[in-house]
Amino acid sequence: MSDQGWILMNDFAGRTVVIGSGGAGCNTVSRIPKTSGIPVITINTGNHDSVISMADSNVDGCRGDHDLGWALALDYKDEIAEALAGYSNIIVTAGLGGGTGSGTIPVVGECAKESGARMISVVSVPMPFETVRRETAMRQMRKIIQMSDRTVLFDIGKIPSRGGDVLRMNAAVSSADELMKEAIIRIYSMLEGPFFSTLSEKVYTIAYQSSYDPVRAAGRAMDEYLFDADPGYGKIAVTSDSKISRTDSEEISGNISNRTGIMPEIAYGEHDGNHGIMLFIPISYRSLLS
Numbered sequence: 507m508s509d510q511g512w513i514l515m516n517d518f519a520g521r522t523v524v525i526g527s528g529g530a531g532c533n534t535v536s537r538i539p540k541t542s543g544i545p546v547i548t549i550n551t552g553n554h555d556s557v558i559s560m561a562d563s564n565v566d567g568c569r570g571d572h573d574l575g576w577a578l579a580l581d582y583k584d585e586i587a588e589a590l591a592g593y594s595n596i597i598v599t600a601g602l603g604g605g606t607g608s609g610t611i612p613v614v615g616e617c618a619k620e621s622g623a624r625m626i627s628v629v630s631v632p633m634p635f636e637t638v639r640r641e642t643a644m645r646q647m648r649k650i651i652q653m654s655d656r657t658v659l660f661d662i663g664k665i666p667s668r669g670g671d672v673l674r675m676n677a678a679v680s681s682a683d684e685l686m687k688e689a690i691i692r693i694y695s696m697l698e699g700p701f702f703s704t705l706s707e708k709v710y711t712i713a714y715q716s717s718y719d720p721v722r723a724a725g726r727a728m729d730e731y732l733f734d735a736d737p738g739y740g741k742i743a744v745t746s747d748s749k750i751s752r753t754d755s756e757e758i759s760g761n762i763s764n765r766t767g768i769m770p771e772i773a774y775g776e777h778d779g780n781h782g783i784m785l786f787i788p789i790s791y792r793s794l795l796s
């Protein structure tokens with residue numbers, strides 16, 4: 507690695523924290539292995555064994571009222587700011603459509619702005635049959651996109667199963683948690699390493715496939731956009747948790763650029779064996795904001 511690479515890594519290493527807020531956010535971050543060494547802060551309303559527990563233990567959530575979640579988070583802003591102090595990168599995750607998670611992110615965003623940290627939001631929108639929550643989530647999402655330096659969006663209703671069918675609620679939710687956790691770990695390692703330039707656009711969706719054959723995994727991941735992604739827009743980032751040979755890497759780049767006209771950036775890990783290939787695909791967020 508070049509000298510410059512080391513300087514970048516030294517500048518950023520240990521500077522990233524992950525926040526899970528609300529029921530969905532806390533569930534997602536609980537999947538991050540303790541052995542990863544990733545610092546995690548949980549925020550919830552009432553007694554939920556979270557690091558920051560807003561309101562009394564007899565209160566059980568904000569019942570979908572994000573104004574209440576926001577007002578509570580403002581009351582706890584000092585605690586939140588203290589927990590975030592010293593970090594330059596904040597990855598915050600929540601399921602939109604509820605009260606606590608959706609209400610907290612803007613306050614986390616204010617704390618980030620005040621301390622000069624950047625905020626990456628990893629958020630999901632509810633299933634289509636959760637009609638009201640989904641509409642609320644779409645409105646909340648616009649604000650979150652505007653406040654965040656980068657946003658990664660998951661549409662729980664579009665999470666495909668292995669066989670290609672749409673998943674039932676419980677399976678879709680736990681699948682979303684797993685994918686979001688995976689994305690958080692990848693973003694964490696990008697932020698701690700010299701790769702942040704890879705996420706150059708503002709809004710992303712992700713697609714994920716795992717296989718012993720990285721070329722096949724990348725090909726199949728292209729069929730799994732989890733939001734209305736537009737692969738013809740901006741950059742595509744590919745990460746793998748394992749080593750990829752130069753030949754495989756060239757084949758993946760070739761396949762993706764043939765299909766989208768975009769030459770992807772590939773960042774891969776150090777492990778041997780099974781390849782978990784994740785594609786970060788930019789969304790033309792202007793259409794989401796209109």
Ligand SMILES: Nc1nc2c(ncn2[C@@H]2O[C@H](COP(=O)(O)OP(=O)(O)OP(=O)(O)O)[C@@H](O)[C@H]2O)c(=O)[nH]1
Pocket residue numbers: 527528529530531533534551566567568569570571575600601602603604605606607608630631632633636639662679680682683
């Ligand atoms: N990924 C994931 N999503 C969930 C889970 N539970 C619920 N959701 C989704 O996330 C949305 C928000 O739900 P919660 O996370 O429970 O809401 P909250 O932030 O705790 O807000 P309040 O309970 O209203 O204070 C729901 O509409 C669901 O679509 C979960 O365990 N994991």
Ligand SMILES: [Mg+2]
Pocket residue numbers: 528529530566567568604606
């Ligand atoms: Mg809740």
